Amino acid sequence: MEYDFRKIEKDWQKKWKESNAYKVANDFSKPKCYVLDMFPYPSGAGLHVGHPLGYIASDIYSRYKRLKGFNVLHPMGFDSFGLPAEQYALDTGQHPAETTKKNIATFKSQLDNIGFCYDWEREVQTSDPNYYKWTQWIFLQLFNSYFDKKENKAKPIADLIKTFETEGNLAARSSQLTAFSADEWKQFDEKQKADILMNHRLAFCGYGEVNWCEALGTVLANDEVVNGVSERGGHPVVKKTLRQWYLRITDYADRLLEGLNTVDFSDAMKEMQSNWIGKSSGAEIEFGVKSQESGAKLRVYTTRPDTIFGVDFMVIAPEYELVEEITTKEQQKAVEEYITYVKSRSERERMAEKKISGVFTGAYAKNPFNGREIPIWISEYVLAGYGTGAIMAVPCGDERDLKFAKHFNIPVTNIIGTHFNGEEANPTKDAILENSGFLDGLVMREALEIAINKIEELGIGKRKVNYKMRDAAFSRQRYWGEPFPITWEDGIAKEWTGELPLVLPEVEKYGPGPDGQGPLANIPEWVAQELETNTMPGYAGSSWYFLRYMDNKNEKEFCSRAASDYWNQVDLYIGGTEHAVGHLLYSRMWTKVLYDLGYIGFDEPFKRLVNQGMIQGSSRFVYRVICKAMNNDGEGIEYNDIFLSKAFADKREKMESGNNEWNEILDLITHKLSIVFPKKNFQAKGFTIIPQHVDVNIVDGFELDIEAFRKLKPEFNNAEFIYEDGKYICGSEVEKMSKSKFNTVNPDDLVAKYGADTFRMYEMFLGPVEMSKPWDTKGIEGVHRFLKKFWRLFADETKGLIINDEEPTAAELKVLHNAIRKIEQDTERFSFNTGVSGFMIVTNELTDLKCHKRKILEPLLILLAPYAPHIAAELWSLLGNATAVLDAAYPTFEEKYVKESSKAYPVAINGKTRTELTIALDATQQQVEELVLTDETVKKWLDGKQPKKIIYVKNKMINIVI
């Protein structure tokens, strides 16, 4: 009776499907547990071994919770709108809906293969009109709401209109919005009113810069732009301003920050989010510009108004509105050239640039306190979207400013005395100010407040809280996304009056529309209805999908209140850190809005978040040689079907024409040429080595399977290989797992070879779920061996079942209960790798004890069921159980079976362990000291001396200080 995993797994998957074993009911009588994975984008490459890492972890946890009596919601779906499908459509003409459908089918079959406990009845797909109907509906809620600063929450825009009608916009006096009275509001025409309301809507329209590629006639995503040119075709890319939709997430900045205190995310994650929000306090200060009689003012934001006397220059963003106005004639050309240069640069490049660049405008600002003239510069490191787009540079206190000053020979004022050495800027707040007018002699920390007060008093600026976070751009000039249920009449955006969903129309081609508009602008009927031609971005659908799973068939609501009250927050959310500041912030914001508007009863979506590490690919390379050769008859060829093993290719750095390494390779090539062209007598003259990715699936460790290689690439049927030690060794590199790098490993292949249970446990055994690591299939055998060994506790090849009903011994009970404790703890704390090793240990121990007792093995089966559900189900039923192991009761750990009365303590001398002593657990300090001093090893180390101190930590260790 062998462990026939192929048959067992197929049978059980079939049984589970037929019996609806994973159906989740909205059974409100049971305690609930909501376990969620970040749903995947169904890419054409299918699932690779990196995807299931988190899915297996959550599956184990879900099954574990079910055994513990919870009603567990553990759904799966697809984030099926997105750029790759659209690009594929552009390339091949296939409708994204078609390819997406195919890809989803592949993903689902791959997922089912691994034996996950999803209730597919609850699946959601963001590109399904029945789903995006509600995405559009929520968008309209955002569009029809504003953020009430007083109540610190979203409210219907109708409320705001009422306020305008009765009190006008008096509150606006303290902000940058225009103030008006109730009467004035009533006088405004429709367009004026609409424009004002647009300044308050949570989803609003504005203008923003995009990566524009003229040659492709389209807007490009950041990762489609490489070094200022388009990734496809290498065309120039510039900034272009287009009308865009935004979400007013900045209004939620404070609540997003505060909410972090109520959720169980890692400190790193919380830190990333709060850094992204970037709350800072300081002041906005206005500086007069010298050359401007018009009274143009330069408004800067600074967190350090205390350093105002140390300002040696100003830097404004190249996009700053006053650039043209203040630039002097002499500097005009230089400024224009610089701005042209900056236009070709992405924001990322601008921030990452180490090289200092900038240009002087010729204009000077005036320090409002001492009248000092300060040169105004333009530099790319100041971004228009941050603060006011202008900074005051204080080189003695800021490294970046100091480098800039040094580079352009701008004299540096020292206001912090000895705290500044002229070499390195010092951002201290503890220095006593010098050269600082009325602030002289004050500690900076205190000067800060005094400076702000003075600035406000003089009316040259005001206290200001600033956020680094910007409002979220919420539109794309693309096809494959949710259409906005918005129409434009006379420049006024209005809610579309039809019945949702507003279905994405068919298009003939997926290319861009006119003037940088999306493909929808090519459809006459669409344009005729004055419908918005932008579509929503990828994160629209993913910002609320966790709510739809709760009640995915509901046609009347996005989710019934009863369902969301019951399932409530996601108890455990698993996904990668790459979503730290995108998806996780947007979904938190949407949840808060839905809560504010009374649609759900909680304002944080995810109670606990676990970040799974990324499984990287371990790529393999072959080194192709392109060589030139000649023979004595003057015949010359270029030949490129020779591959060098790694050891030779590694020498290429050292190679120079004519040196030893070079000649060695030439000889090897010449030899190979004599095999390919037997009578020609070619002599290799020169060569280049080109590393090429090779499919990792035909490489064993580092050794290339040449037969498989020839089979896979018939064009290399006659290729020659230069071996080392009789093998062809490949190069390797750790990279992202991707089809284009030929380093993807398909779980299907591993499941076919070792079974789903082995695959699941191996992925967990690889290491902590949170850690990133390159994939390596080596080692899976060990896990497979373990499952076979586990099987042999129950069944013998020849004798069949070997289970008996004898009473367990104390030793056996101890082994079992140690395992219960370890595995339960490890599962709870998400340490699945040590959990797996716990199973290995208990199996090894029971094998050594030759234990085949039902009373020991049956509880063990329940422990294993979440990790390896198929083998557990099979053995469970072989033991004669009529019920499903899925709903068995989790075994309870009992202390009494594992209790010890003594412990083998490590005894250290000066911190180094020298021996071991077994001592009763309830021993006192004095007893231990006496005992320790009689020990031979200790005596030897003491060498007759008296110990200075004996440290005894109960249940831990003993340390003798000499």
Added chain:
RNA sequence: GCCCCGGUGGUGGAAUUGGUAGACACGCAGGACUUAAAAUCCUGUGACCCGCAACGGUCGUAACGGUUCAACUCCGUUCCGGGGCACCA
């Protein structure tokens, strides 16, 4: 550049709260079983030194420095790898 994470034997990793570094596996080496292979089982396996022995010694958790009776764990500096930086998802 900025923010976050990581670095432990030949390899993946363990050490949960500062308390025996290397659990559990892989690989490798040797052995048993077998006509043979597969499968399975047993033994050894961080480096170095001494030695008849070892339940003997020294070193060792990226590097350097610090705190402590005690540091993989805490602090500081540096190096390397990964993720994010607002239109990939």
